[in-house]
Amino acid sequence: MLHITPAERAVLQLLADGNDTLEIGDRLALTEEAVESLLAKLYERMGAAGRSEAVAAALRRGLLIVPPASDSSLERILYT
Secondary structure, eight states, X not given: OOOOOHHHHHHHHHHHTTOOHHHHHHHHTOOHHHHHHHHHHHHHHXXXXXXXXXXXXXXXXXXXXXXXOOXXXXXHHXXX
């Protein structure tokens, strides 16, 4: 099993939530370079070529939390 730090988990979660590097840095009080460095290390350790692959790998490994969609959010998607 891949062990990741709390900072790496936070970066992955924010990435999965659709945040870009600058937004992740702002949310975690990190420089853009620090976020890029964390991501590069994560990609290498996870065998991912980029953001999408890293998020998919993290989901497969149970490293990220995906909240269940509520009925109201499903209705908005289906009926709008």
